[in-house]
Amino acid sequence: EDQVTQSPEALRLQEGESSSLNCSYTVSGLRGLFWYRQDPGKGPEFLFTLYSAGEEKEKERLKATLTKKESFLHITAPKPEDSATYLCALLLIQGAQKLVFGQGTRLTINP
Amino acid sequence: DTAVSQTPKYLVTQMGNDKSIKCEQNLGHDTMYWYKQDSKKFLKIMFSYNNKELIINETVPNRFSPKSPDKAHLNLHINSLELGDSAVYFCASNRRGLNTEAFFGQGTRLTVV
Incomplete structure (x- = not known):
């Protein structure tokens, strides 16, 4: 079954503290991965x-x-305005295009 | 402004009522979607239309009926609303073809009481 999982669910960083968000997936034939x-x-x-x-x-x-099993979103020296939920989605073609979303990572950047 | 616009932004209604959400895009896209975002923030596709033709129907209860009068509009009508229908509904559009990003509306927060 096509599946996408994001981690962590929530991440709190200080301004300027770099980090990465993960999106791992299992899919038969990836057509595209969206952030x-x-x-x-x-x-x-x-x-x-x-x-x-x-x-x-x-x-x-x-x-x-992007690798064959996961994608990373690297955030370098983040600012408070980068605070948001980041969603990863797989593009599947099953007669028509559709996006299958992960549950998201809620990122908070503290000043 | 070029955009995907939905109305209304907020909708509070009682169980059993019938309601509609409207969506319009002026991006010249030929494919439109409805997505549902539940309380855990999971976005799941409900319907997809291409040039007014239904392409995807993801096992949504038949109380939900999308209607596309033209390729720039995709409305969602919901009959006999239930408490579990409370969610944020997003309209989106893109150009048909591989790997073209979807643009989303601002969402309609539906609360059924």
Whole structure:
């Protein structure tokens, strides 16, 4: 069964303290892995798409990487405005495209 | 502004009522979705429409009926609302084709009392 699991569920960091969020998956034929950011009371906002193992993408303090079994979202020197829930999603093609989401990691950056 | 917009943002209603949530996108996308986010923040797909045609129906109770009058609109009608329907419902859209990111609306928080 296609499954995506994120860890940790919640992470609290001090401003400037770098860390990584994990997204592990089991899927038969990965078409793409997406990272989204969700702020309270808002819809998910697209960050990155990764397509194949070894791929990396960066945006400001965030860098996403992908292996055959997991993806990491690395946060370097985070700021309080990076506080949000980060969602990982698999793109599956089963007659049509659909995203299967993990449960998210709630990240809090303390000043 | 180009966006996916949903109305209403908040909806409080009694059990047994019928309600609708509207969604519109002006991004020129041809595929639209409804997702449900439960109290544990899990986002699960409910429906997918492509060019007004239902593509995905993820074992959602038939009290939920999506309607797509055109490819820019996807509405969700819910009959006989139950307490367990309380959740945040998100509309999303993207272009058909592999690996195109989905854009989400701001969500509709439905509370059934």
